[in-house]
Amino acid sequence: MKVINQIAAVTALNVRNLPQRLGGSLVAIVGVAAVVLVFAAVLSMAAGFERTMVSAGSEDTAIVMRAGATAELNSGLGNDDVQIVRNAPGVLRDGDEPVVSPELYVVVDIVKKSTGDDANVPLRGVGSGAFDVRSGVEIVAGRMFEEGRNELIVGRAAQQEFAGLDVGGEIRFGQTTWNVVGVFAANGSVSESELWTDVRVLQTMYRRGNSVQSVRVRLESPGALETLGTALAEDPRIEVDVRSERDYYASQAAPLSQFIRIVGYPLTVLMAIGAVFGALNSMYASVSVRGKEIATLRALGFGPLPVLVSTIVESTLLALVGGLAGGALAYVAFNGFRVSTLNGASFSQVVFDFAVTPELLSQGLVAALIIGLVGGFFPALRAARLPVAQALREL
């Protein structure tokens, strides 16, 4: 009990003294804040990208593509294949009608507003089933395209990111001019980076006959994925892969988000090492400034442990303040920051928002605490081992 009292008393003294060591303390705080800021900012890219991709995917929606295809762009299915999928078990039916959406996926060039350069934007041919297999997709401006006409509806994010997609406007891809008639939202998912039109019009324009690249299927339940997969695998007329939509998008997100992490974590570790030196430096300075106080307390009978703990508490507190500041700054500056990037897997642009998630913030704070503990430990050891008689004489 006495030791706890001592620790509390010495720590309280130390904290009350902090304003007198503001300069040195600020160095430590800023160092840690920078680490957490960079950590949260870099990894919020990965988190935002994943969120956008994964939120597009649903567990009770399956995506059927040609066997071996890794993305819609390199898949292809004929009309016979589509019919087999429509009639397969596990597919949800609305009355007699299966809830499926055969879709064609091509890439068009549109100018990116932020850079003025051409970017690959996905243009998806869909039927009315597209709205039934995806939940949360709705027209938020203008109207739905009419079947058989050169009309587009554009994703909300795509409209913000790319030029010439205003409702009522026209846009030209190759030899064809399209009318933009509406804007759709899709819960902030990757679908919002796309342009949609009538699948039959797109098939004609791109001379694809009756072929599509994927069939999205609303399942009776998430468990029906296996039923559908097994049935199609055993059917000798067709060779396809069946995956849940969530799984498909997660695998598409993985290369880029892994790349960001491969860059982000070592960068954070490097900066953290720098911050540890910053913290060590200011804590050694703090111990040196507090030398007289520490020696006096030791002469009065305070033990080395309270001195050790109080120094570690000081550095941890400073690191925590830095961590909170860095996290708050990252949140204010980067959360919701919208960018678009080429998704290597689909060879097209994905528009996403940086997401400074609570998970990232807590990881950043843990990093800050580790920096504080490591940066405080050795100076604390020096404080606790201070030769009292010598320290009193030097002052």
Place this chain on the structure above:
Amino acid sequence: MTEILAKLEHVSRVYQKGREKVDVLHELDLEIEKGDFLALMGPSGSGKTTLLNLLGGLDRPTGGTVTVGGQELSAMSNSQLSGWRSTHVGFIFQFYNLLPVLTAQKNVELPLLLTNMSGKERSRRAGIALEIVGLADRANHKPRELSGGQEQRVAIARAIVSDPELLLCDEPTGDLDRQTADEILKLLQTLNREHGKTIIMVTHDAQAAEYAQRTLHMDKGKLEARAAA
């Protein structure tokens, strides 16, 4: 028969300065009776403060034994020494060594944090100590709001608050003018005569030494006894 409070037997203290060995105290023997007021004088570097630090358990001898109140300090661990210091000895320094963020009252209470005493009791005792040194009305002032003499009084109150038998003073008037120094020395004399404190005071000031019952002179790590004037 008078009781011996502190005893040094064949005490040596050698410091290592790089490759050089500095012999600060050499085979020193000393007995200090309970209730003594001893002034230690001598030139700088003669070993006065080292002797004081050994008696206060802030330093350890390289040879010989230091016994205070029947306990051999050299045999104690560092944390045992910390605990011992908190109850058996009070330190008074030349530059007071008060903690600037704390009021006089809180500075005086500091050593009591090392006991299991309640906050109320700590406050009461600190109040009494401040009253003894004549500063009860300055309890809520911070050190920077006090004069040098007042600061040293607070430091004395802090030294006596846990009622130790032994007060160790290192140049307690070294930073004060003559009049203030005399007041502080009178206070120490009162603590010695009326409260029975054993006091060992290092000083360069012959007038200060006159307040002591006896004066010992040190030179080159050895003691030389002379009767007090």
